[in-house]
Amino acid sequence: MIEKTVSTADLEQIYDHLAEAIDRAGLDKDRLFLAKLSLALSTMVADPARVAQAIEASLRDL
Amino acid sequence: MHQPETHPRDSLFYDYAIHPYRRPPEMDGAPPTAPVVIAGAGPIGMVCALDLARFGVPCVVLEQDLQVSHGSRAIVLTRRSMEILRQIGLERPFLDKGLQWSGGRSFFRGKEIYRMVMPHDPNDRVLPGLNLQQQYIEDYLVSFCEAHPLVDLRWGQKLEAVDQDGEGVTLTVDTPDGPYRLDADWLVAADGGRSPIRKMMDLRMEGRSYPGHFVIADIKAEIDRPTERLCFFDPEWNPGNNVLVHRQPDGIWRIDFRLPDGENPEDALDPKRLGDRIDRVLVMLGREGLPWALDWATVYSANTLTLPDYVHGRVLFTGDAAHLLPIFGVRGANTGLQDCNNLAWKLAFTVRGWSPPALLDSYSQERVQAAREICEEAGKSTRFMTPPTPGSRMMRDAVLSFSLTEDFPKDLLHWRTSRPHDYHTSPLNTATGDEKTFDGGFAPGEPVRDVRLEPDDHLFDHFGDRAGFHLLVFAGPESVPPDLMAWVGARPIPLFVHVLGPTGIADPNGMAAARYGADPGSVYLLRPDMHVAARWRTLDLNALTEALERATQTTLVASPAKEPVQ
Numbered sequence: 001m002i003e004k005t006v007s008t009a010d011l012e013q014i015y016d017h018l019a020e021a022i023d024r025a026g027l028d029k030d031r032l033f034l035a036k037l038s039l040a041l042s043t044m045v046a047d048p049a050r051v052a053q054a055i056e057a058s059l060r061d062l
Numbered sequence: 063m064h065q066p067e068t069h070p071r072d073s074l075f076y077d078y079a080i081h082p083y084r085r086p087p088e089m090d091g092a093p094p095t096a097p098v099v100i101a102g103a104g105p106i107g108m109v110c111a112l113d114l115a116r117f118g119v120p121c122v123v124l125e126q127d128l129q130v131s132h133g134s135r136a137i138v139l140t141r142r143s144m145e146i147l148r149q150i151g152l153e154r155p156f157l158d159k160g161l162q163w164s165g166g167r168s169f170f171r172g173k174e175i176y177r178m179v180m181p182h183d184p185n186d187r188v189l190p191g192l193n194l195q196q197q198y199i200e201d202y203l204v205s206f207c208e209a210h211p212l213v214d215l216r217w218g219q220k221l222e223a224v225d226q227d228g229e230g231v232t233l234t235v236d237t238p239d240g241p242y243r244l245d246a247d248w249l250v251a252a253d254g255g256r257s258p259i260r261k262m263m264d265l266r267m268e269g270r271s272y273p274g275h276f277v278i279a280d281i282k283a284e285i286d287r288p289t290e291r292l293c294f295f296d297p298e299w300n301p302g303n304n305v306l307v308h309r310q311p312d313g314i315w316r317i318d319f320r321l322p323d324g325e326n327p328e329d330a331l332d333p334k335r336l337g338d339r340i341d342r343v344l345v346m347l348g349r350e351g352l353p354w355a356l357d358w359a360t361v362y363s364a365n366t367l368t369l370p371d372y373v374h375g376r377v378l379f380t381g382d383a384a385h386l387l388p389i390f391g392v393r394g395a396n397t398g399l400q401d402c403n404n405l406a407w408k409l410a411f412t413v414r415g416w417s418p419p420a421l422l423d424s425y426s427q428e429r430v431q432a433a434r435e436i437c438e439e440a441g442k443s444t445r446f447m448t449p450p451t452p453g454s455r456m457m458r459d460a461v462l463s464f465s466l467t468e469d470f471p472k473d474l475l476h477w478r479t480s481r482p483h484d485y486h487t488s489p490l491n492t493a494t495g496d497e498k499t500f501d502g503g504f505a506p507g508e509p510v511r512d513v514r515l516e517p518d519d520h521l522f523d524h525f526g527d528r529a530g531f532h533l534l535v536f537a538g539p540e541s542v543p544p545d546l547m548a549w550v551g552a553r554p555i556p557l558f559v560h561v562l563g564p565t566g567i568a569d570p571n572g573m574a575a576a577r578y579g580a581d582p583g584s585v586y587l588l589r590p591d592m593h594v595a596a597r598w599r600t601l602d603l604n605a606l607t608e609a610l611e612r613a614t615q616t617t618l619v620a621s622p623a624k625e626p627v628q
Binding site for chain 2: 001002003004008010011015016019020022023024027030042054057058060061062
């Protein structure tokens with residue numbers, strides 16, 4: 001399970017912010033944007049095992 | 063010449079009555095004047111009329127049709143709406159017929175991913191939601207209006223033109239006998255989402271409209287399931303969209319789904335296409351092949367729009383005429399009922415001469431702010447239910463995918479339901495010196511809540527349907543100051559005193575004191591719509607006078623002994 005570390009209000013704000021950012025990246029570049037974002041967040045997490053956990057969780061139920 | 067439809071609408075469960083048009087007395091020499099005219103006999107217009115009548119204010123209600131509205135439309139009344147109906151003394155038939163509920167379940171790829179539980183306190187008399195078709199809502203209100211000597215409900219009369227000066231409104235009303243003129247001091251525009259008055263006055267709403275169309279279909283079918291809100295995300299037959307299901311009285315079920323992008327809304331109502339989809343919804347409900355019959359179907363889209371001001375001279379906008387809000391979170395009629403509950407006492411105080419028209423500015427201030435809060439909150443739900451852009455769709459799909467195995471994003475699946483609004487910035491509030499000493503309870507601007515004092519005795523029962531301000535006194539051992547009743551008797555406005563304690567309303571377990579954060583001696587001043595105007599730890603008649611004057615925007619009495627305002 002991925003722990004919930006931000007409040008629902010913050011998560012809602014992040015959700016809207018990400019949606020807007022994907023739209024700003026545009027349909028031809030949204031995958032590149034999301035890959036860059038994942039990399040940036042990974043170095044912020046600073047824990048390869050936890051990044052691997054997030055990758056596995058995100059691959060489920062695609 | 064207005065010619066309303068005289069044939070009753072079709073329905074599988076509701077017998078439409080044709081209410082006769084009656085020639086208005088103004089055509090035969092009666093003076094063409096009314097203090098208040100309400101345009102529209104929908105739920106909001108009629109509740110407004112009945113609320114005004116409580117204060118002794120007569121009104122004329124104009125309704126262009128001869129029967130109640132077509133289709134079940136607004137089917138969920140919130141607890142706050144039931145409290146408003148109770149204040150006006152109307153709740154009984156709604157409770158008898160409606161189906162109460164408190165939760166819902168959401169499904170994705172066949173799995174239950176979210177269980178919604180709406181807050182319910184044992185102090186509350188009714189559950190958070192009550193399902194009832196709008197035909198019944200209007201039917202009950204029509205009965206109350208027709209029985210009330212102060213409400214003049216006029217069927218088959220259509221407002222054609224509005225002309226106002228600073229003193230009043232001149233209306234041109236068309237009827238089967240031709241047009242007539244009616245002069246009103248005030249016009250309440252409760253004429254619905256397409257408000258002809260809003261168009262006549264060329265007023266623009268602010269906000270946004272969302273892409274995507276939704277179909278509502280009501281079917282009659284024998285489905286043995288509890289009353290709860292069901293939501294199915296991304297069903298196989300409608301990928302990327304969602305389906306909502308609500309139970310209604312009389313074996314009627316509301317099915318609500320988003321159309322695939324690009325589909326023409328009229329095509330979606332084609333009987334064959336709609337029928338196939340309903341069959342597929344029944345499969346999702348575990349009732350494959352169940353016989354059903356269609357009662358009513360329509361198409362809608364989502365908006366978060368409001369007029370920036372609800373008071374335009376002598377014309378007052380309320381309900382959907384004032385704003386168009388998303389259906390998600392049951393925000394249409396429930397918001398409108400809060401609007402008209404706020405408007406009615408202020409308009410009544412103005413008409414009765416207890417307050418200047420400036421009091422009505424606070425109606426606009428409080429309710430426009432509420433509408434903007436709703437637009438903000440409901441916008442979040444709406445962006446989830448009908449993603450307006452590729453980015454929002456991608457995020458919605460990510461949350462749904464995670465929700466099958468992860469808990470962290472599940473709160474994003476819950477949309478906030480219509481709630482009573484807190485008028486914390488209202489110009490009618492008085493923040494007393496005692497305010498900071500209250501821990502809990504209800505602050506100025508907040509609506510107060512009911513309390514179960516004993517198993518069959520609620521605080522709000524003691525308020526009854528009395529129309530006016532309420533002073534709630536938590537009596538200490540020395541009881542109530544003897545000069546209070548003399549002070550109340552000297553006020554020109556309706557003000558009711560309720561004493562909790564040994565000499566008054568029994569609160570044997572201290573439940574009311576606890577919920578109101580009150581000590582012996584504490585006092586709450588409540589507005590007629592049950593929002594707090596001010597509260598104190600001890601009663602001081604000068605402070606009470608000051609708060610009451612602020613809440614009514616007037617000087618009630620010029621008291622030479624009055625202390626200067628701090």
